[in-house]
Amino acid sequence: MPAVSDTLAGAQAGEPVRTPLQRHIGDLKRRLYWCGACFLVACVFTFTYADEMIAWLKKPYSDDLIFYAPTEAIFAAIKVALLGGITLTMPVILYHLWKFFEPALLPGERRWIIPFLAIASGFFAMGVAFANFVIVPLALHFMLQFGVDRALVPQIGVGLYVDFNVKFLLTFGFAFEMPLIITLLSRLRVLTPDLLARYRRHAIMVNLILSAILTPTSDLFNLLLMAGPLIVLYEIGILSARVFGRPPARPPQEEDGEEGMPDVPTGTAGRRVV
Known part of the structure; x- marks a missing residue:
């Protein structure tokens, strides 16, 4: 039993003894740190392509986007960088999620890590694509047409437009x-x-x-x-x-002696009928 031997060795060496729960929490923290660091690096990388990403999000809307505040444009760029960062970091997040639950899996199931990462990353990308090419155009057309039918002229700010898209894209990415x-x-x-x-x-x-x-x-x-x-x-x-x-796990079987015992009819008083 390696866990018990490690605990005894730590106790003999004067080190604080860590319970299994503490080890799991420590492992979770370490994996969260890795995911956070990769997410920050990915956000910095995607920020350099913020203009291209905003142009990609703008395809369902043919008119020009405007901004009302001096900081609105840069905050919109930061938001699309966060969206790109989450998308690029998703394989890393899924990898650490799998490794965290791996001890609870059977040995034959642990070899599915590569298919799991590929399928999960593909599902997230499918959710983002489904939202961008199906859901967002439908929602945008409905709301813009509703305003145009009432003789209103749409003037959409880039910040509100990016918020509208990012919420839909992330929601469907995770939902998938x-x-x-x-x-x-x-x-x-x-x-x-x-x-x-x-x-x-x-x-x-x-x-x-x-x-x-x-x-x-x-x-x-x-x-x-x-x-x-x-x-x-x-x-x-x-x-x-x-x-x-x-x-689901089957309940433990009864002892052999009890399993093979035939049913014996009983009388009204609970005595066996001979």
């Missing part, structure tokens, strides 16, 4: 990880498909509340535009957990 995370938790036996299906109504309510908080606007159309795909991803997660999840 939901089926994979549900499957991973099912493999760890933290969640079961039956439990997720039983609390489906609660999950739908939570999705609606989160969509109301994360939606850049307060209209019902954008709320449903965000909540609908989240609910679909939740259902895909349940299906994936049923197919790829680990079956």
Whole structure:
């Protein structure tokens, strides 16, 4: 038992004894530091391409963007740099997430780290692309057309426009990880498909509340535009957990002597009938 021997060796050497929980917390802190450092480096790198990223986000909107305050343009560049930093750091975050949960996995499951990183990174990129090419144009067209029909002229500030895009893109990027995370938790036996299906109504309510908080606007159309795909991803997660999840642990079997004993009829007083 290496954990016990290490603890005894540390106690004999006069070092403070660390419990398993303390070791897990220390490992989590170390991995968070690595993710934070990589995120900062990625943000500095993507800040140099902020103009290109804003131009990419601006494609659904044909008119020019304006800014109302002297600092609005630079804060918009910082926000798109944060978006790019999260996107570039996602493989590192997923790697450390996998390594943190790796001790709870079976030896045969630990070799799936490369496919896990590839699939999870691809899902995040798919979520960002889906939001940018489908959700954002639909939401933008609906709201702009609503104002134009009332004889209003749109003049959108770059800061508000970037906020609008970044919220949608990050939300859908992380939301597309939901089926994979549900499957991973099912493999760890933290969640079961039956439990997720039983609390489906609660999950739908939570999705609606989160969509109301994360939606850049307060209209019902954008709320449903965000909540609908989240609910679909939740259902895909349940299906994936049923197919790829680990079956629940079976209860320990009874002793052999009790298993082989046939049922004996009893009388009304509880005595055996001979």
